[in-house]
Amino acid sequence: MKKQLDRAVLITDADRSPDDQFRSRQIRYVTMMGIRAACVVAGAVLVSVRPPWLPLWLILCGAGMVFLPWAAVLIANDRPARTKAERAASAAARDAKPQVTLPQHSAEQAEYLTIDLEPSETGEHWIPSDPRDRKEG
Template identity: 45%
Template sequence: MPRPSRPAAGYFPGEGKHPALITEAAPSLEQQHRARVRRYSLLMGFRIPCLVLAAVAYSFWSNALISLLIIGVSIPLPWIAVLVANDRPPRRKDEPSRWDERRAAKAALESGHHRAIDG
């Protein structure tokens, strides 16, 4: 039997490269952790070049203001990296909202029976 000249593409070309997603389950905790570590490393990786760039800028222009501006940009990077890395995956549109405004308003307006002590 002759072999085909190219592999069959099926309904969607390139589907052999990636497995089909057949569930709506969230990515595993390991995959989420790996993605968070990658984001944190990427953001923190910008800090060292900023400090080196500040030193190079000072040696090139002998202007401390430019170097301080570059260092100033690198100061909030650890804070931003931690916030971005600890963020949860984005909520899907079909994920239900946990806030029920009617129930919260009703609980806020209701007053229970309070005993008073008369003196």
């Protein structure tokens, strides 16, 4: 009985608040930029120490300095991943909604509407139904 009371139960399917989402994106961005700064410092230390395989280490540090800012911006601007419940609800809504399709007819079955009007007294072929559209004069 004690174990059941200690567990937190989620009673809503609402998304995290925008402030929480923003905070987690900030943490990811600062973490990645911290790793980039560590690459810069490590590159400077490696050049002064000259360990074996120095070019390989410098290439790795350089790749971190170049690609981490790009990845950090992409990840920081990305929306949070959808949960399983959100994906399931989206799939259920997509499956529940019937797909509307237009009836298919062959060219022989198609009926075409032809409008054939007699000229009016004024010589116009079209008589507007709204009196404001009629030409005066």
